[in-house]
Amino acid sequence: MNAAEPSLRSKPEATTATPPRDSSTADERRLEAGSPDSLSTEGRMIRKLLRMFGDPPFEFVLWNGERIASPRGCPIARIRVLDRGVLFGLLRDPNVRFGDLFSDGRIEIDGDLIQFLEAVYQASSGSESQPGVLRRIAGLLHRPRTNTLAGSRDNIHHHYDIGNEFYRLWLGRTMAYTCAYYPTATATLDEAQTAKMDHVCRKLRLKSGESVVEAGFGWGTLALHMARHYGVKVRAFNISREQVRYARERAKAEGLDSQIEYVQDDYRNISGRFDAFVSVGMLEHVGVEHYTELGGVARRALGRNGRGLIHSIGRNRPGPLQPWIERRIFPGAYPPALSEMMQIFEPWDLSILDVENLRLHYAQTLRHWLELYEQNLARVRSMFDERFVRMWRLYLAGSVAGFTTGTLQLFQVVFAPPDNNDIPLTRAFMYPS
C-alpha cells in the first residue's frame, strides 16, 4: 500500500562555483571557537555576523589570513573576504550586501555553493521564527516595488528582456522558465518540462476544441504545447516585448499561429469567455494587492463549467522574498503564502479543487539550469561582464537552496466556479500509467 516512490532527496550534484583549494599559509592565525578574547576587531565583527545568521558551520578567511570559524562543528564552507570594506557592508545589510559583494568578486566561497547557501537558510530558519511583528516590519522594509500597469512593465522588462539568447543557453529546449515536473528522479530537464505541461493540461482537463486564456506566457511554450497536443485555441497575455516577439515567431514557424493569439498586454485587460484559465509563473510578479483583481479576471473569464490553474512560487507563511533577489534579480516579485493566495479566490467564491506542492521539483529544475549555465559559461561571458556571471550563479544556486531547505514552496492550485459540478471523482486521471 505504501508504494516506495523515488524521491529527489539525493544530495545535489557538487555544483562547485569555485572549487575548494587550500589557501592556508604558514603564518596565518587559526582562531578557535573557544577563544573570543584572542580575536581581532574584525574577528569579533565576523562572530557577530555568524551569530546573526544562527551560527552556520562556516570558516571565514580574511584578507590578512586571519581565520574565524563558527563555534558549531566542522566548517562545510570557507568564506574568503578579500578586503576590509566587505565586513562593514556585511554588517550593515547582510541580506542585500552579501549578494552584491559576491557578484563583485570581493567574497569567494570555497566549497559547494549550494550547500553553503542551504546552510545559511537552515541556520537562519531558527532566527526566522521571530515574533510576527518583527517579521512584518522586515516585510515592510523590504516591500517589493509596486505592480501598477506601468510598474509591472518596468519590473518585467528588468528581468525578462535581457535577451532571449541568454535564456536559451540554460533553459533547455523548451524555453520554459518555470518549475518542471519530474515523473522520475532520472528525467532530463526537457522531459520534465514537457511532463509539467502535460500535468497542467491534465489538471485542466483540456478537450479538443476548447478555448484557453493564459495569463503570462513566458516564451510561449505552454501555449504551443496546449495547441499542438490538446487541440485547444489559446489567447495568451504577456507584457515582455522580447518574449512576445519570440513566441509569435515560434508559433508561426511551428504552424500553430492560427490556434494561438499572443497578445502583448497586461493580464488585467483579459476579456471574453474561455473554458480554462491558466497562469504558470506569473503570480510571483502580480503583488498581493492585486490578487483580488486577478481573481476577478479569472472569474469573469470562466463559464459555469470552466477550470483554472495558477502555478506559483510560494512560502509556508507570509514573508518577503530574499531582499537581494528582489532588488537585483526580480524587482516587484513576491512569493505568497497560501493564505495570501486565497485573496485571489475567496472574494469571488472560486472553489479550490486541488493544491499540489512541487517544491523539490523546483530544486531539481534549478540544479539542471545551473548545470547548463556552467556548461555554457564561455557564451555567457561573451554576452555579459563577470559581475553578471557571478550574480546569476548566486541567484540560481540560492534558489536551489531556497527550495531544498523549504524556504520556498511551489504551489499548483486548481480552481473552478462554485457551481461547477463537472468534477472527476478521483485524481487518478492525472496519473496515466
Add this chain to the structure above:
Amino acid sequence: MNAAEPSLRSKPEATTATPPRDSSTADERRLEAGSPDSLSTEGRMIRKLLRMFGDPPFEFVLWNGERIASPRGCPIARIRVLDRGVLFGLLRDPNVRFGDLFSDGRIEIDGDLIQFLEAVYQASSGSESQPGVLRRIAGLLHRPRTNTLAGSRDNIHHHYDIGNEFYRLWLGRTMAYTCAYYPTATATLDEAQTAKMDHVCRKLRLKSGESVVEAGFGWGTLALHMARHYGVKVRAFNISREQVRYARERAKAEGLDSQIEYVQDDYRNISGRFDAFVSVGMLEHVGVEHYTELGGVARRALGRNGRGLIHSIGRNRPGPLQPWIERRIFPGAYPPALSEMMQIFEPWDLSILDVENLRLHYAQTLRHWLELYEQNLARVRSMFDERFVRMWRLYLAGSVAGFTTGTLQLFQVVFAPPDNNDIPLTRAFMYPS
C-alpha cells in the same frame, strides 16, 4: 489524455420527504406572478420572503388555500404553510425558524426535499454575494458557541452522545461519521468509507511499526483500520464519552486493543512524538480562534519526517454555518475557508503538501445516510419523537444540498514540517490501479 472519469453529477435519487399530492380545491384562489395587487396581506408577506431568498421557483399554499408562486417559472416544490403563525416566524428569522417550523410539522414540503433545499441555496447564492461588511455582520450575529475545554465538552456531548444505537441505524457498517471517498460512482457507502480510510492512510504514507496520533476519533473506525491494515500504533483522542466507550469495546472485540489507545481527553492535551498526525472531521468543532493552538499540537507531535492530515468541511470563503444547523444540530461548529485553515499551519511553518476537495463525495455520502435513515424510520421513531425525526431529515437533506450547490466544501489537507524532504515525487502512489 483527458480520461473520462465517472462523476457524481447524476441527479440525486428522489428522496421525497413528503410525496407531492394534489391538494388543490375548487374554491382556492390561484394568484399569478403578475398580479401583486390581488394578493392578500399574507400573500404580500410571502412575496417579500421569496424576494429575500432570490426568488426560488416555489409555490406557497397557505392554511386557507391561498396560493402564491414565485415569479420565476414553473415551481419545483410546494411549501404548505399550516398556520398563520408560521409566516411571522419566517419573516422574523427565516434561517433559523424555517428549520424549527419544519421540524414541528407546521411547514410541509411537497416534492423532493433535497431539490427544494438546493433551489434555496442556489437562489440565495446571488444574495450571498453581498458586500464583505454585511457578510461579516451576519457572521457576528451567528457566531458559533465557544470551544473552550468545557465548551467543547458541552458542544460535543450535544451531538455525539445522543446514542450510538441511533447512529448505527444510518452510518453503515463502518460507523464513520465523515465524508466517504467513492473511487467509482457505484461504490456502496461501506466500500466508500473503507476507501476513504485507505486514501487517508496512503496520503500519510503509513508504514508498519510507525506511530500515529489521532485528534477526534469518532467511533474509532479509522484507528482500527490503521492498526489492522497498516500495522501502526495509534493514540487517539476524543471527548465524547459515548464514543470512547464504544471504540474501546470495539478494539477489544477485534483484538486490536494492544495497538490502539483511545484517550478520553481534549486534543489540546496531546503530547509525545509520532510519525503521523491525523484528524478527520474534528476541525469543524475546533473554532478558528483555536486553530493556531491546534497547529502547535501537530507541530510538536511530528518529528522531522512526520506527516499530517486534516480533513474538514470547509467553505469557498469565510462565512458562518447555516444558523439553524449551528443552533439545533452542531453547536459550536464552523466550516472554515482555506484562508482560515492556514492559521493552523502558517504560524508553525508547517508546509502544505496537498489539498484535495471532496465536496461531491460528501453529497453522495449524505445521500446514502439519508436513504438508510428513511429505511430505518420505524426504529428511529421508537427512539425519538416526530420533531426529532423531521429535524434530522432536514439536516441530512440540507447537507446534501449544501455540498451539491457548492455552499459547503470538503478539504483534505496534507502537511509536513518545513524541513521534511522525504516527499514522493508524484502523487501516483495514492492511486494504485
